[in-house]
Amino acid sequence: MLVLAIESATELAGVALADEAGVIATASVSRRRRHAEAIAPSIEFVCARAGAEVRDLDGLCVDVGPGLFTGLRVGVATAKGLGFALGIPVATATSLEVLAVAMAAAGAGAAPRSLLVPVVDAKRGEVFSSRYRVGPGGYPDLTKEQDDLLVSPEELASSLSGLAEPFYLGGDGALRYAELFGGLPNATPAGDALASPPADVLARIGVSRLTQGLGVDAERVLPRYLREADARINWEQRLAPRTSSPAPGSLASER
Numbered sequence: 001m002l003v004l005a006i007e008s009a010t011e012l013a014g015v016a017l018a019d020e021a022g023v024i025a026t027a028s029v030s031r032r033r034r035h036a037e038a039i040a041p042s043i044e045f046v047c048a049r050a051g052a053e054v055r056d057l058d059g060l061c062v063d064v065g066p067g068l069f070t071g072l073r074v075g076v077a078t079a080k081g082l083g084f085a086l087g088i089p090v091a092t093a094t095s096l097e098v099l100a101v102a103m104a105a106a107g108a109g110a111a112p113r114s115l116l117v118p119v120v121d122a123k124r125g126e127v128f129s130s131r132y133r134v135g136p137g138g139y140p141d142l143t144k145e146q147d148d149l150l151v152s153p154e155e156l157a158s159s160l161s162g163l164a165e166p167f168y169l170g171g172d173g174a175l176r177y178a179e180l181f182g183g184l185p186n187a188t189p190a191g192d193a194l195a196s197p198p199a200d201v202l203a204r205i206g207v208s209r210l211t212q213g214l215g216v217d218a219e220r221v222l223p224r225y226l227r228e229a230d231a232r233i234n235w236e237q238r239l240a241p242r243t244s245s246p247a248p249g250s251l252a253s254e255r
Contacts, residue, residue, distance in 0.1 A: 001058045003210055004046070004082070005203035006039060007196075008075030009067025009095035010120065010172055013038040014199030017046045018207050023200045025049035035074040043078075054082065059215055061091040061206020063098060063197055065224040066128040066148060067120055072223040080218045089215025091206045094224060095120050096148055096171075098197035100132040100140040101205060103170040103190050112136050115165060119156065119173035119181075127153050127173035128226060142205070150226045153177040160184055170194040 007014040007028075013035040014028035025046040029038040047053055062079035065072045083090045099118035112134055120128040130148045132140035149156070153173070157180050160167065169181055170190030181187055209215065 001207060001211055002052065002056055003059045003061055003091075003203060003206045004043065004054075004057050005061045005063075005199050005206050006043075006075045006079050007063045007098070007199040007202050008035045008039060008071040009063045009065050009098075010071065010196040011068065012196035013042065013071065013075075014196075014202075015039060015042040015046055016199040016203035017050050017052070018200070018203035020207060020211065023203055026200045026203075028199060035071045039074060039078055055086065057082070057086060057088055059089050059091060059206065059210040061093060061202055061209070062221065063095050063202055064092045064222065065095055066122065066150070066226045067095045068123075069225065072225070076221060076223045080221055083218025083221070089210060090218050090221050091209040091215045092221060093142075093202055093205045093209075094130075094146075094148065095197045096128065096130040096146070097132075097140075097142050098202050098205065099171050099194065100130075101142070102194055102198050102201045103168055104134055104139050105201065106190065106194060112138070115163070115167040116140055117160065117167050117169050117174075119169060119171040119177075121171070121173040121176050122150060122227075125152060126150055127156055127177070129156050129173065131167075148224070148226060153180050157181055157184060160187065172196060 002019050005016045012028055012030045016026040017024045027042040027045045060079050060083055062075050079090050096118045100116045103116050114134040116132045122128050130146045135141045161184050166186045168188050172195045175195050
């Protein structure tokens with residue numbers, strides 16, 4: 001099964017090609033939210049490196065977030081477009097799942113029962129986060145429903161400060177607020193190498209899920225934002241009714 005993975009939840013845009021034997025080719029570009037310019041050429045590149053063409057794909061896997069709105073829209077739209085055009089299934093994974101698997105693969109808390117805490121920068125002074133337990137095979141159990149949170153870094157730090165066990169932090173959110181999280185007892189940072197969800201890890205997750213029949217039709221794939229887009233929030237604020245100031249001498253002004 002030949003699977004193309006599309007990763008665009010953070011500022012790093014990446015794609016990877018993999019099959020049951022492992023990852024065949026990867027490409028990643030960090031161009032600060034210029035995902036639309038990076039993903040299509042990257043797909044062409046990995047297919048050329050693998051000696052394959054897009055029509056050879058058996059399935060797709062895309063990171064549906066949470067993460068950057070623009071990046072997610074580009075990644076999900078690309079996966080949906082290819083899925084529709086080729087008539088192939090699409091598997092999905094969250095950015096927090098991909099980071100947790102990458103943290104375990106990198107040796108950060110790979111011991112069974114270790115606690116992994118991926119943290120993605122949500123901008124506007126907030127972060128996305130979740131918690132995963134490493135299973136007997138050395139990887140987090142992704143079959144259990146997780147509570148993905150949108151909180152302030154201070155709230156997350158407060159909730160983690162009470163943990164009596166060691167835990168491992170990874171992701172661009174953990175790096176951005178390293179000073180805050182680094183002071184927590186029992187915390188171990190995963191490092192700069194795991195700032196973004198790696199496309200090759202996403203590809204391996206995709207192969208696993210698609211071989212298990214967990215792919216869906218392209219029309220069912222939706223981004224996981226966890227909050228409204230900034231543009232909509234700003235627009236609603238502009239449209240909010242304004243309270244008129246009372247005219248001088250009115251009853252309201254005399255109170």
